[in-house]
Amino acid sequence: MKSVRIGAGQGFWGDSPFPALDVVRSGNVKYLACDALAELTLAILQKARQKDPDKGYVEDLFFKLLLQPCRQKGVKILTNAGGINPHGAGRMVFELARSLGIKGLKIAVITGDDVLPKLAELREKGVDLSDMESGGDISTIKDRIVFANAYLGAKPMVEALEMGADVIITGRTSDPAQFLAPMVYELGWSWDDWDRLAAGILMGHLMECSAQSTGGNFSGDWWNIPDMERIGYPVAEVYENGDAVLTKPEGTGGRVDLRTVKEQMLYEVHDPTAYITPDVVADFTSPRLVVEGPDRVRITGMKGKPRPENLKVSIGYSDGWMGEGTLKYSWPNALKKARKAEEITRKQFAALGISFDEILFEYVGYNSLSGPLATGDGADLNEVGLRIAMRTSDKMTAARMPRLLPPLALNGPPTATGSGGMARPRELIGMWSALVPRDEVEKQVQISIREVG
Amino acid sequence: MPRVMLVELAHARSGDKGNTVNIGLFPYREADYELIKREVTAEKVKEHFAGLVDGEVTRYEVSNIQAFNFVLRGALNGGASRSLRSDSLGKCFGANLLRMYVDIE
Numbered sequence: 221m222k223s224v225r226i227g228a229g230q231g232f233w234g235d236s237p238f239p240a241l242d243v244v245r246s247g248n249v250k251y252l253a254c255d256a257l258a259e260l261t262l263a264i265l266q267k268a269r270q271k272d273p274d275k276g277y278v279e280d281l282f283f284k285l286l287l288q289p290c291r292q293k294g295v296k297i298l299t300n301a302g303g304i305n306p307h308g309a310g311r312m313v314f315e316l317a318r319s320l321g322i323k324g325l326k327i328a329v330i331t332g333d334d335v336l337p338k339l340a341e342l343r344e345k346g347v348d349l350s351d352m353e354s355g356g357d358i359s360t361i362k363d364r365i366v367f368a369n370a371y372l373g374a375k376p377m378v379e380a381l382e383m384g385a386d387v388i389i390t391g392r393t394s395d396p397a398q399f400l401a402p403m404v405y406e407l408g409w410s411w412d413d414w415d416r417l418a419a420g421i422l423m424g425h426l427m428e429c430s431a432q433s434t435g436g437n438f439s440g441d442w443w444n445i446p447d448m449e450r451i452g453y454p455v456a457e458v459y460e461n462g463d464a465v466l467t468k469p470e471g472t473g474g475r476v477d478l479r480t481v482k483e484q485m486l487y488e489v490h491d492p493t494a495y496i497t498p499d500v501v502a503d504f505t506s507p508r509l510v511v512e513g514p515d516r517v518r519i520t521g522m523k524g525k526p527r528p529e530n531l532k533v534s535i536g537y538s539d540g541w542m543g544e545g546t547l548k549y550s551w552p553n554a555l556k557k558a559r560k561a562e563e564i565t566r567k568q569f570a571a572l573g574i575s576f577d578e579i580l581f582e583y584v585g586y587n588s589l590s591g592p593l594a595t596g597d598g599a600d601l602n603e604v605g606l607r608i609a610m611r612t613s614d615k616m617t618a619a620r621m622p623r624l625l626p627p628l629a630l631n632g633p634p635t636a637t638g639s640g641g642m643a644r645p646r647e648l649i650g651m652w653s654a655l656v657p658r659d660e661v662e663k664q665v666q667i668s669i670r671e672v673g
Numbered sequence: 674m675p676r677v678m679l680v681e682l683a684h685a686r687s688g689d690k691g692n693t694v695n696i697g698l699f700p701y702r703e704a705d706y707e708l709i710k711r712e713v714t715a716e717k718v719k720e721h722f723a724g725l726v727d728g729e730v731t732r733y734e735v736s737n738i739q740a741f742n743f744v745l746r747g748a749l750n751g752g753a754s755r756s757l758r759s760d761s762l763g764k765c766f767g768a769n770l771l772r773m774y775v776d777i778e
């Protein structure tokens with residue numbers, strides 16, 4: 221039976237590229253697929269492009285480290301690192317290939333996910349762009365929109381592979397699409413073979429967060445995960461009939477077993493019977509998982525349902541500013557001191573007329589990761605950090621607020637230190653999700669291929 | 674009635690999407706699946722997260738992998754990119770769920 225091996229190369233912008241090298245060197249893969257775009261990433265990239273129109277794509281070590289080894293091994297790369305400017309990323313890879321003396325490399329750039337210029341037209345056509353989560357009307361944010369991108373599926377990437385692409389760069393895609401594309405291309409799956417497409421999506425979902433299926437961020441006996449310092453990124457061996465095995469490269473750390481795989485299987489999933497992607501609706505309650513050897517989990521019996529009529533659009537809008545500062549207090553009575561500092565700053569904000577939409581006081585070392593679920597009275601903690609975060613509509617207030625903290629070292633409760641923790645004001649981005657007719661997006665998709673001469 | 678902390682019985686991972694957090698909950702032993710199904714209801718999880726979660730909690734059974742998926746709406750102070758919280762991505766919700774006490778027998 222035909223099969224293909226695909227490796228994961230990146231789980232987010234900032235992920236380590238070194239395990240991707242292990243995948244290329246010893247993973248015996250034909251494809252390296254990457255997910256570089258978290259929900260928030262486009263907001264950061266949009267700002268970068270505003271400053272420099274050539275930017276707006278994910279710039280990191282990835283291609284510098286991986287392009288040459290991939291070329292030598294004949295491994296093709298698929299990534300959504302194009303962000304808000306896929307052509308910019310394409311040019312970067314082109315120049316890099318040229319400087320490395322790589323000849324004959326075909327770089328495909330896929331665009332069409334950006335629907336920001338089309339939003340007004342869509343509204344005129346009567347497309348309901350209300351937020352799927354809150355039900356809010358788009359008119360309430362329309363003047364503050366920073367980006368609007370549809371999630372594309374695997375189809376344009378499969379077309380690029382058919383055109384001979386060695387490197388494929390896209391903007392926003394559904395996270396598992398980069399992984400599904402080489403399966404469809406290599407195994408000849410048809411676009412209405414819902415069960416197989418769903419199997420591919422599940423495998424993509426298991427690989428899109430890099431080591432989260434191979435022992436990273438594992439909440440069970442994480443202390444027994446071997447060699448986390450050289451943890452292996454996942455590799456999928458996928459068969460023509462949709463059966464698949466999740467594994468990792470020989471000689472790497474980490475662990476692939478039922479527990480590590482199951483944790484990733486439900487990661488960021490809502491209704492498990494309907495994991496919606498542009499290419500298929502996958503039913504995660506259908507497959508059977510079996511350990512078939514060391515670090516090998518076999519996944520069979522996956523079921524899928526027809527793809528949705530609409531595509532999801534992710535819209536980011538400017539939503540005020542966050543001011544943030546931290547002060548640390550030592551034993552004795554660290555929590556009590558921090559609480560006193562909260563009381564003082566609240567009174568000072570009022571006296572100075574500092575107005576804000578929302579304020580949050582967290583006690584780092586006591587409740588900053590658990591909020592009201594924190595237990596114990598915290599009376600004998602070694603140290604506590606008071607973290608103040610404020611939401612304001614204007615940048616000045618967000619910048620001014622943390623400046624009230626350093627004086628407390630001399631003028632407040634004893635042992636305050638670490639007042640270097642004044643963060644620069646950060647622009648907050650609200651996220652908005654809406655559905656648009658598939659055709660409105662797909663008709664603007666373009667694939668361009670350029671060969672390094 | 675004897676009770677144990679959920680961390681003794683299961684492992685969990687949480688993640689974010691917009692202002693929603695989901696928690697996958699995985700019993701270590703198959704035998705505890707029914708116990709957790711009985712004890713860790715959507716209602717109890719909503720109560721457990723009072724003050725952190727504003728919206729509804731839905732529970733899905735994923736019996737093929739002996740797991741449960743909890744979806745918590747209005748859980749992230751507006752969502753990762755506008756949240757004031759240290760845990761803006763909801764990474765610790767799974768651990769926080771494991772602090773829940775459940776009655777055994």
